[in-house]
Amino acid sequence: MSTSIPRGGRGAGRAARRNHSRPYHASTTRNSPAAAVAVKPTFAAASIPPADDRQRHFSERTFADAPISQASKSGIKHQYLSDVQAATLELGLAGKDLLVQAKTGTGKTMAFLLPTVERLAKQQQHLQKGQISALILSPTRELAIQIEEEAKTLLAHHPFRVQHAIGGTNMKSEMNRFKNDRCDILIATPGRLLDHLENGDLQPRFANLKSLILDEADRLLDQGFLNDLKKIFAKLPSRSEVPRQAMLFSATMSTEVKQVVNKALNSNYEFVTTLTAEEANTHEHVHQSVLTVPISKSLAATLAILREDFETHGEASKVMVFFPTARSTGVAAEVFRKIKGLPPIFEIHSRKSQSVRSKASEEFKDAKSGILFSSDVAARGMDFPGVTLVVQAGIPSSAEQYIHRLGRTARAGASGRGVLILASFENFFLQQKDVAALPIHAHRSIHDLPTEEIDTALDIVDxxxxxxxxxxxxxxxxxxxxxxxxxxxxxxxxxxxxxxxxxxxxxxxxxxxxxxxxxxxxxxxxxxxxxxxxxxxxxx
Incomplete structure (x- = not known):
């Protein structure tokens, strides 16, 4: 009952330990991070708290000593700036265009929100009523909502208001909300924003745009938004007529990202990275393995791998399982819900409504233990703490997608593990240049896969x-x-x-x-x- 087409190969490599020293780098040399020079923040440093009291990626500086307004300080819940916030704050406040490379989950949302809000506060008397002053583009609805919530907290003591425009919701309701409610900062997914620009009356409200931010730029491009971005840029006011600041945040610096950089940022932008050498290469601190099985046993292998993690981490086991399509994700979630003895099952993919996806995201985020079945909609953006294992069942669309998904574990200095489950006809993926360089080891053989449990559950699926x-x-x-x-x-x-x-x-x-x-x-x-x-x- 197996289907297989022989292919072969796997990568090899070694793990490295994290160097805790964390210099911040910036450069005015385009596309040349190697030419970086140190950024020297001028605001006062605070005493360093004990290591146990601080997560990795936090700096020694406090918001209390930062050169920002009291209104912003009152809306910030953390004491210490993260590395990316400390590295970009002064440049952002100075109105510089920034290309920032930083991991998700290291405080980058506040890194672009804070200078944006501060600059709006200083220009408040020049802002025009009914105008959108800042535009933030996000690759996913979930990330857009997360950014909006963080913005609301920061704006609690400011007069500014934030709104969102995302797919999966009623566009007419959004248009009415824009007409009736103040919107200084708009957070949008590209497709829905383009709908408003082409079919609504939103374009005139960008006439005095002050700030443009692209978050998870590499993910925006992975999801095929390049053409949408070009159309959006064309509908925004010319920078020669209406000057604005632009900031682009990305975990990776691919050729495609550089294409967007050339269109979105001024030529004298500054490059900032807070990644250590090993963080730039996720595989350096995430143990990776590949298990090749007949495709008929893929779900059974997934179940066996999950149980391995439960044995290792007990009630702290928290797993994300990725599948190639939304439909295969739905089938897997339905099957695993019928298997006894598993932690709570959560499900996020494009076939679910926005409200259902948001609810599942929050519940998994807060859960101490659980399994999240996902298509690529949740591969980046949302920060899920405590993920102990990432399983990718079926071939990823690219090496970048594989690494993006892998990045959901090993957050904030914690350890993590990734397992790739392939059928033999998918093994060509391991031979691709970017993948072959990764230390993906052969997973130990698993005997007596629980195929009967899977088949019994599958028989009940609609x-x-x-x-x-x-x-x-x-x-x-x-x-x-x-x-x-x-x-x-x-x-x-x-x-x-x-x-x-x-x-x-x-x-x-x-x-x-x-x-x-x-x-x-x-x-x-x-x-x-x-x-x-x-x-x-x-x-x-």
Whole structure:
């Protein structure tokens, strides 16, 4: 009952210990972090608290001594600035364009909110009523909401107000809210913002834009927002006519990020990084392993890996499990909810409503133990503390996505572990240049995989859910057919095996699929599909 196409290879490497010294770097040399010079903050340093009292990534400086308004100080709950906040505060307050490289979960949200709010406070008498003064772009709805909540806390003693514009919510309601309520700072996902700019009346409200921030810029590009960003930039006022500050935050500095840098920032921007050498390479402090199993045993292998973590961490076990598609994530969550003895199961993917996703995010964030099943919607942005293990079941879309997901564990100096579960036909991923350089070791063999438990649970899953997962699997892996060295006919055969033998779809034929859908996948005329009859041909 297994499906496999032989492939092979795995990376190798070594782990390194963290060097706690943490110099801050900035450079006016574009695209040249190696030419960095030290930033020398001028505000007073406070006495260093005991190491046990401070998380990693916190500096020695306090907000009480920072050159910011009392209104902002009153809205800040922390005593000490994080490294990224200390490294960027003075540059941000000075109105410099910044390219900042920092890990998620190190205080970067406040790093861009604080100088933005402070600069608005100093220009308050020149701000025009009804105008949006600051725009923050986020790759996901969840991150946008998180930024908004942090902004509300900071603005508690300021007159400014913050709003959001995100997909998955009623656009007309957003438009009414913009008309009726003050909005000085707007936090938006690119797609929804572009809808407002092209189909609403929001564009004139950016006429005096003072600040533009791109958070998780690498993630914005991973999700295909480059064209949307270009369109958004084109609809914002010209910087030659309306000067503004721009800040771009990213964990990685890819070629694509540099393309956005050239469009969003002035040529004399300053580069700031608070990453140590090992933080720039996540694999240096996260133990990684790969387990290759027949695809029919992928879910059983996932269950076995989860139980390994429970044995190691007990009630502190907190795991994130990533799947290639939203539909496969939904199937897995449904299956694992039917298995006894597991911690609480949480589920986040694009097929869930925004309210459901937000609720699940908060519950998993607060949970001491749990399992979060996710598609890539939660791979970056949200900060989930205490994650002990990241499992990636199925091939990631890229090496960057693999590393982004891996970054959900080993936060704030803690240890973490990552396990990649692949079918043999997915092993080409390990041979790709950027992946082969990573120290991904072979996971120990697992005997007696709990396949019966998985199969029993799968038999209860709704047929429609399985059919949707089959179609999503086919669409996703069609993009890897050349790298997998399979023909369209072979790919359809693999998808059909996935549906019938792995998902245990019940029926004499494979799940029906519309001819239009097959055509959109570029597979018109490929044999092996169960083409659904048009609605007007179905018996009534």
């Amino acid at each position: 047929q429609t859910t399985k059919a949707q997962a089959y179609q999503a699997w086919l669409g996703y892996y069609a993009g890897f057919a050349k790298k997998m060295d399979v023909t369209p006919v072979q790919l359809v055969e693999m998808a059909n095996t996935y549906a019938m033998e792995i998902l245990r779809y019940k029926g004499d034929q494979t799940p029906p699929i519309k001819a239009k859908t097959v055509g959109m996948m570029g597979m018109k005329g490929v044999p092996g599909f169960n083409i659904a009859k048009p609605d007007n041909e179905r018996p009534r």
